[in-house]
Amino acid sequence: LADMDRIGVDVQVLFPTFFIRYGTNNPEAEVALTTTYNRWIAERSAKSNGRLRWTAVLPWLDADRGIEEMRWAKAHGACGIFKRGQELGKQAGDSYFLPFYEEASALNLPICVHTGNPPLPGGDGDRGFPIIKAFMSLLLAGIPDAFPKLRFGFIEAGASWIPYALAQLATLQRQKELGDTRSRRRGVALKDDLFRSDRLFVTLDSVDRIEHLLPFGLEDSLMIGTDY
Numbered sequence: 001l002a003d004m005d006r007i008g009v010d011v012q013v014l015f016p017t018f019f020i021r022y023g024t025n026n027p028e029a030e031v032a033l034t035t036t037y038n039r040w041i042a043e044r045s046a047k048s049n050g051r052l053r054w055t056a057v058l059p060w061l062d063a064d065r066g067i068e069e070m071r072w073a074k075a076h077g078a079c080g081i082f083k084r085g086q087e088l089g090k091q092a093g094d095s096y097f098l099p100f101y102e103e104a105s106a107l108n109l110p111i112c113v114h115t116g117n118p119p120l121p122g123g124d125g126d127r128g129f130p131i132i133k134a135f136m137s138l139l140l141a142g143i144p145d146a147f148p149k150l151r152f153g154f155i156e157a158g159a160s161w162i163p164y165a166l167a168q169l170a171t172l173q174r175q176k177e178l179g180d181t182r183s184r185r186r187g188v189a190l191k192d193d194l195f196r197s198d199r200l201f202v203t204l205d206s207v208d209r210i211e212h213l214l215p216f217g218l219e220d221s222l223m224i225g226t227d228y
Contacts, residue, residue, distance in 0.1 A: 085130025093141025
């Protein structure tokens with residue numbers, strides 16, 4: 001906190017490291033680890049008078065327990081939900097996660113997609129790939145439109161991936177318009193104010209060239225992200 005004062009930072013939002021990689025097929029083990037972490041970080045961050053905030057980790061294998069844990073986390077100071085780019089071998093736009101998104105929207109807790117995947121089949125590397133795939137999956141599945149109050153963060157992969165992801169989405173849409181049936185993936189019409197209207201936020205790396213990103217309408221959607 002003293003160092004935050006020195007460099008002029010008011011609030012830090014904390015993300016876990018262990019859960020970036022951790023994965024299990026045992027629902028009870030997942031419940032035990034996630035709930036224990038949430039109670040520990042809630043107790044520790046409460047001593048900062050709101051300057052250290054935290055994101056809750058969820059037991060994704062058990063939707064009922066996951067939603068119950070979301071409600072506990074909201075009541076005890078969580079300001080977001082930690083989610084990896086891929087969980088349970090499923091993309092972020094998969095219908096499996098709809099109950100989680102519905103509850104997060106009701107609780108006004110953003111879904112914070114963090115780089116990293118569990119060591120399960122189908123996982124990618126832990127830098128930009130999970131973020132890009134999650135970003136595209138959410139838009140292609142129409143999740144922001146389905147939950148018009150839900151916010152989304154794309155955390156710790158920088159922001160330089162954005163032009164590439166938007167180009168890929170535009171290509172899919174163009175293929176759809178031209179009647180290309182080779183791909184079963186549907187396109188998505190990109191809005192001029194996509195990041196604002198769909199409530200999409202991205203954390204920057206210090207090496208990102210912000211002037212190259214602002215033309216994409218990101219002036220209100222960028223945050224500082226760092227391994228502090």
